[in-house]
Amino acid sequence: MVQQTLIDVDHNLRIPTWSVDSESINLETSHRWRVHKYVLHGGRQEGVDMLLVDNGRLSFKVVPTRGMNLWQAECAGLRLGWDSPVKEVVHPQFVNLKARGGLGWLEGFGEWISRCGLESNGVPGRDEVVNNTGETISVDLTLHGKVSYIPARRLEVVIDPPPSRMIRVRAVVDETMMFGPRLRLITEISTEVGSTRLTIRDEVQNLAATPQEIQLLYHCNFGRPLLEKGARLVVPAKRVTPRDQRATDGGMSSWNHYSAPQPGYVEQVYFLDLAADAEGQTEALLQNADGSRGASLQFSLKQLPYMTLWKNTTAEVDGYVTGLEPATNYPNLRSTERKHGRVPLLQGGERYHASVDIIAHLSSEEVGATRERIQALHAAPPIVDEEPQD
Numbered sequence: 001m002v003q004q005t006l007i008d009v010d011h012n013l014r015i016p017t018w019s020v021d022s023e024s025i026n027l028e029t030s031h032r033w034r035v036h037k038y039v040l041h042g043g044r045q046e047g048v049d050m051l052l053v054d055n056g057r058l059s060f061k062v063v064p065t066r067g068m069n070l071w072q073a074e075c076a077g078l079r080l081g082w083d084s085p086v087k088e089v090v091h092p093q094f095v096n097l098k099a100r101g102g103l104g105w106l107e108g109f110g111e112w113i114s115r116c117g118l119e120s121n122g123v124p125g126r127d128e129v130v131n132n133t134g135e136t137i138s139v140d141l142t143l144h145g146k147v148s149y150i151p152a153r154r155l156e157v158v159i160d161p162p163p164s165r166m167i168r169v170r171a172v173v174d175e176t177m178m179f180g181p182r183l184r185l186i187t188e189i190s191t192e193v194g195s196t197r198l199t200i201r202d203e204v205q206n207l208a209a210t211p212q213e214i215q216l217l218y219h220c221n222f223g224r225p226l227l228e229k230g231a232r233l234v235v236p237a238k239r240v241t242p243r244d245q246r247a248t249d250g251g252m253s254s255w256n257h258y259s260a261p262q263p264g265y266v267e268q269v270y271f272l273d274l275a276a277d278a279e280g281q282t283e284a285l286l287q288n289a290d291g292s293r294g295a296s297l298q299f300s301l302k303q304l305p306y307m308t309l310w311k312n313t314t315a316e317v318d319g320y321v322t323g324l325e326p327a328t329n330y331p332n333l334r335s336t337e338r339k340h341g342r343v344p345l346l347q348g349g350e351r352y353h354a355s356v357d358i359i360a361h362l363s364s365e366e367v368g369a370t371r372e373r374i375q376a377l378h379a380a381p382p383i384v385d386e387e388p389q390d
Helices: 104-108 334-339 364-377
Strands: 002-008 018-021 034-039 049-054 058-063 069-075 078-080 113-118 125-130 136-141 154-159 166-176 182-192 197-206 215-222 232-234 237-242 268-274 281-287 294-300 306-312 321-327 351-361
Touching: 002 018, 002 049, 034 154, 049 154, 049 166, 058 182, 058 197, 078 351, 113 182, 113 197, 125 334, 197 215, 215 294, 215 351, 232 364, 281 321, 281 364, 294 321, 294 364, 351 364
Parallel strands: none
Antiparallel strands: 002 154, 018 034, 034 049, 049 058, 058 069, 069 078, 069 113, 113 215, 125 136, 154 166, 166 182, 182 197, 197 351, 215 321, 232 281, 237 268, 268 306, 281 294, 294 351, 306 321
């Protein structure tokens, strides 16, 4: 087994460059795999730590400086991720989360997978918290919280010997303050050599002695080639609800179908109530127009009971993208979600677990088999709300 610590706050450690590959470690496989740690330079990405994981079939980049988000990915010629107007992996020091009325999170938004939370996620707005004197005060929450712009305090790579051959990236990210949230993210991102699948396993711990609300959302973003005119989302939806009036433009019958790029397109967002199997597992598939390729998310509704669909089929230069977003809540104001009982509360020392599997599908047969699995979860057409709900 290979185990290498690359960042460790407690020991004042940061290894800028490190590599291990199939030439140096024999895992008894024909796949040429590689893990490479390096530092980005120039522009607003100066000083950003990047970790490339290539299992010989699926490759992706993890950004320890950015809350262990995943930047771009590719699987056997199928590109995952999207083309953001933000071309750099922006260092947190250059991002003002309060900019443009709380939309500053978008100053660095370009990831394939962004983790949103931990104290809050969703739209910016006002909420109430208890301050250092025990008084309830009103504060401004910013878009999608802070964790995407917090560097990891610990990072290590573990590579299991045969027969497992798992490549594991483990990290700890702290979102903490005095007289405020004290939340810790413990994450493992893993993939097997030669696989088309990766797994994100997260644990959020309340480090405080007193109760703390949490919110967690996985912003999984796809552009071309999966996103194109005629692409569609396949989910076991029991109910579909438009977020706002804009989401109903053009009729609700096309909520899970995609158009070609449209300059000036304004985002459309839908809240999904999904079905699951007896263990609570569900799946969501994005397939291209002819169904020859796709990508799916597998997750538990016991951990992530709510899913949001974000459609942003604007001009390609402006960010032609869709987001599949399993979460603990819908991305409304936290006060709205609290009112509906969709904000988990952790007692002192308590932990919340969530995991998401992302699978690339490289043929019509694989896409078709995934569609069948999803349709077996819920074959009936969903209830489609024609208007936003309170």
